[in-house]
Amino acid sequence: MEELDVFDLRLLAAIQAKGDMTQAELSEIVHLSPTQCARRLQRLRTDGYVRDIVAILDPERLGINIIAHTLVGLRNHDDETGKAFRGFIEAADEVVECWSQTGDADYLLKIMVKDLGELASLIERLITAVGGFASLRSFVALKAIKRTTTVPIRA
Amino acid sequence: MEELDVFDLRLLAAIQAKGDMTQAELSEIVHLSPTQCARRLQRLRTDGYVRDIVAILDPERLGINIIAHTLVGLRNHDDETGKAFRGFIEAADEVVECWSQTGDADYLLKIMVKDLGELASLIERLITAVGGFASLRSFVALKAIKRTTTVPIRA
DNA sequence: CCGCTTGCGCATGTTTCTTGCGCGGCGATT
DNA sequence: AATCGCCGCGCAAGAAACATGCGCAAGCGG
Known part of the structure; x- marks a missing residue:
């Protein structure tokens, strides 16, 4: 320690x-x-410095061609809506990361799917699951992954 | 194969x-x-399915209290500006990920720093390195990390 | 100045990994 | 329909990597 x-x-x-x-x-x-x-x-x-050791798989090799970052703003900020949203995110395998945000949007999702059809389907399901959004803006990176760096974190 | x-x-x-x-x-x-x-x-x-095996460290344990996602739009889209930007990103240890985007912004950065001072410093250095931006909007998650899920990717 | 604590490297016993081998199932060729 | 060849499987032995007990040296406090 x-x-x-x-x-x-x-x-x-x-x-x-x-x-x-x-x-x-x-x-x-x-x-x-x-x-x-x-x-x-x-x-x-x-002592908890190492959270865990994982294998990083090659997305393309597994048919994952689209990695999208999507900003989500909930219309209502009550418990019910939040719970529905969390539940959906938890169950959706395509959503790899979910970050709470301050600013324009409430959440930033990182989504990995095979193609645009899957992405559209996911968004559709998300909307119906929560019941409509005030704003839903998606920033889709169409095979445009420049690089993903994981640099050493020094304290 | x-x-x-x-x-x-x-x-x-x-x-x-x-x-x-x-x-x-x-x-x-x-x-x-x-x-x-x-x-x-x-x-x-x-066969390339496993990219590599890495250790996931605990950010808080290492004094990383802020994880920010920042959208960056370059003013000029010429080679010179792009090269300066890439060079800066490559050298900055705080930038953990860098995604090329379609839509409003050009890049989405994932930044991990100790505190807001470091974040501000980084942004400052980035601006001076490239020489001004048309738009620079930062979405800062103030210790507001909801969760980071890494779900099994199935083909 | 002495004794205690802590971190180091060495050596050995144990676990884990690698590789050669024979067996069995499945499809192709005739 | 029978046989041949191929591929993937589990077993076992040798090789590699890991875990642990030990003695030693440095730093610190009494």
Whole structure:
């Protein structure tokens, strides 16, 4: 629970870039013995610095050709509407991320689908599920994914 | 390079949720021998289905309290401006994702910073780096992260 | 100045991974 | 309809990676 030193930061940066490295490989990066790398990594994990380790799949390879970011503004801000919205988001596999916003819109959704038809279908279902919106504006990136960078987060 | 069967999909879904499972654990999930799990996983990897395996760190634990989504519209769409913008994004560690957009704005940035000061500083630097914008609208989520779901992607 | 604590690297036992092998099912060719 | 060849499966042994106990050295407080 203490402060992180330079070795910890190097470890975190390393596993954030590549999470399946062996202790020996980590050892060469952070300049620490393999044993110590393992120990510190375990401590970082139990202390909650590492949320989890996941595989990033290739969207195109799986037929995911459209990644859309959609701003959603709810007409009513009562509990009922919010609950319906949350429920829909929770159940929809196409919605990969859901962020609460301040400003013009209430939520920002990140949606991954195969084609425009699926996207339209999703939006349609969302509208009917919640029962109409004051504003629904979609910013669709038509195969126009420039890049998705995941840079090391340093404290 | 062939089609994926139900075992492959189960494997992908499993490692997408938890990427550091042992072969024995995977075996129980997909109902296949550990050896075969390993072999199929290797094939999926060499065939490009698995982009990479990364560790997801806890932002708050690292002092990242603000996750902002910012829409950026470039004033000029010439090569020079675009190159300056790309260069800045590439160098800025705070910018975690950068999506090209169609519609009102040109880019959607996902920014992770410690506090509002850092965010303001980043925006300031971005503006000076590219040399002014036609429109720069920021949607800041003030500790208002509702949830970040990563659901299994099924083909 | 001494003893305690903490973090380090080494070595060993254990788990996990990899790879060669034989078996069985399924489609194609005749 | 029978056989041949191919592909995917599980098993087992060798290899690699991991976990843990130990002694040592540095930093700190008494």
